[in-house]
Amino acid sequence: MKKVVPKSELFGSEPTEIGKAVPTCTPRESRRKIALITGITGQDGSYLTEFLLEKGYEVHGLIRRSSNFNTQRINHIYIDPHNANKALMKLHYADLTDASSLRRWLDTILPDEVYNLAAQSHVAVSFEIPDYTADVVATGALRLLEAVRSHVSASGRSHIKYYQAGSSEMFGSTPPPQSEATPFHPRSPYAASKVAAHWYTVNYREAYGIFACNGILFNHESPRRGENFVTRKITRAVGRIKIGLQSKLFLGNLQASRDWGFAGDYVEAMWLMLQQEKADDYVVATEESHTVEEFLVMAFGYVGLDWREHVVIDKRYFRPTEVDNLKGDASKAREVLKWKPKVGFEELVKMMVDEDVELAKREKVLVDAGYMDAHQQP
Numbered sequence: 318m319k320k321v322v323p324k325s326e327l328f329g330s331e332p333t334e335i336g337k338a339v340p341t342c343t344p345r346e347s348r349r350k351i352a353l354i355t356g357i358t359g360q361d362g363s364y365l366t367e368f369l370l371e372k373g374y375e376v377h378g379l380i381r382r383s384s385n386f387n388t389q390r391i392n393h394i395y396i397d398p399h400n401a402n403k404a405l406m407k408l409h410y411a412d413l414t415d416a417s418s419l420r421r422w423l424d425t426i427l428p429d430e431v432y433n434l435a436a437q438s439h440v441a442v443s444f445e446i447p448d449y450t451a452d453v454v455a456t457g458a459l460r461l462l463e464a465v466r467s468h469v470s471a472s473g474r475s476h477i478k479y480y481q482a483g484s485s486e487m488f489g490s491t492p493p494p495q496s497e498a499t500p501f502h503p504r505s506p507y508a509a510s511k512v513a514a515h516w517y518t519v520n521y522r523e524a525y526g527i528f529a530c531n532g533i534l535f536n537h538e539s540p541r542r543g544e545n546f547v548t549r550k551i552t553r554a555v556g557r558i559k560i561g562l563q564s565k566l567f568l569g570n571l572q573a574s575r576d577w578g579f580a581g582d583y584v585e586a587m588w589l590m591l592q593q594e595k596a597d598d599y600v601v602a603t604e605e606s607h608t609v610e611e612f613l614v615m616a617f618g619y620v621g622l623d624w625r626e627h628v629v630i631d632k633r634y635f636r637p638t639e640v641d642n643l644k645g646d647a648s649k650a651r652e653v654l655k656w657k658p659k660v661g662f663e664e665l666v667k668m669m670v671d672e673d674v675e676l677a678k679r680e681k682v683l684v685d686a687g688y689m690d691a692h693q694q695p
């Protein structure tokens with residue numbers, strides 16, 4: 318008798334017999350398209366999941382084990398797996414540092430499309446934990462590509478498509494506008510790792526004929542952005558200052574310029590890349606660039622505040638090497654994918670501020686009732 322390995326009960330994974338993968342997806346005959354997403358708990362993972370569910374996909378997400386739940390961004394679409402007909406998003410424990418888990422879930426889920434969005438994605442933090450960043454971002458992508466290659470070779474499922482989340486950080490110090498033809502000059506361990514992942518993806522496409530695409534996405538933000546990225550750090554502070562929970566905001570270099578778009582728009586471009594006849598690489602950007610200071614002016618000004626009265630420059634937020642100016646040339650995505658951003662800079666800033674003012678109001682209720690400290694944000 319074969320040994321049964323129980324997996325997490327929490328996310329409804331099925332027990333699997335060693336050596337025999339048991340698909341947890343809908344049987345093939347009646348089947349929807351199946352997507353596998355790494356990084357499903359992140360900003361992009363949550364928007365992509367909503368987008369694919371809307372398109373009728375079954376979505377499987379790989380999540381890292383953590384002592385705290387980290388599923389806040391997808392809780393609103395999570396349906397208990399015991400409700401089998403309705404639960405079209407399924408979560409499984411795996412890790413980009415654990416090659417065997419990647420291969421096992423590919424064999425089990427039998428996806429049509431694989432989106433590699435997982436990363437240690439904070440540029441400044443990558444200077445503090447460079448080995449880990451490279452292990453997840455660069456070697457993690459290689460592990461997943463290799464798992465896809467060996468899965469295809471063993472199963473013959475050669476129609477499988479792979480999306481690699483590339484980054485405008487790869488251009489680093491190369492001046493704008495940056496297109497697919499612009500040379501990379503990475504300026505952080507994170508960016509250098511993304512360059513490696515980019516070339517692994519190109520190599521697996523050329524060497525093994527895998528349908529593998531690189532999306533070179535410029536900064537993309539939303540109310541779901543992590544709070545230690547500069548846009549969300551600013552809009553969180555604006556909300557809290559407006560409501561009276563905070564007075565100061567500590568920031569680093571205000572002169573860096575970024576091409577900021579809306580994450581909800583960018584996930585459509587990821588999907589479009591995988592619907593083309595031929596695998597290729599694409600820049601995804603708004604083609605407009607603004608400094609951090611311009612973001613401050615817009616965000617504080619929108620709620621009638623003067624940013625100069627609140628912002629304090631703190632050297633700790635400067636990076637050993639900075640990326641000064643990013644502005645994408647997305648003409649290829651516009652022409653081939655017929656993609657263009659729907660949300661502009663001003664609308665994006667206002668959307669984020671509106672949400673964060675509401676969030677601050679809810680915090681204020683808890684603070685006033687004594688359930689929460691009105692402590693300063695990091």
Ligand SMILES: C[C@H]1O[C@H](OP(=O)(O)OP(=O)(O)OC[C@H]2O[C@@H](n3cnc4c(=O)[nH]c(N)nc43)[C@H](O)[C@@H]2O)[C@@H](O)[C@@H](O)C1=O
Nearest residue numbers: 438440484485486535536545546547548568569570573634
């Ligand atoms: C495309 C790319 O986009 C993101 O990387 P990022 O551009 O480094 O994003 P950020 O929001 O951390 O910094 C933007 C700029 O803002 C400056 N800045 C000033 N003061 C603070 C500050 O206090 N905190 C932060 N975080 N930045 C600050 C900082 O020096 C930099 O010049 C990631 O999603 C990454 O994964 C990715 O792929």
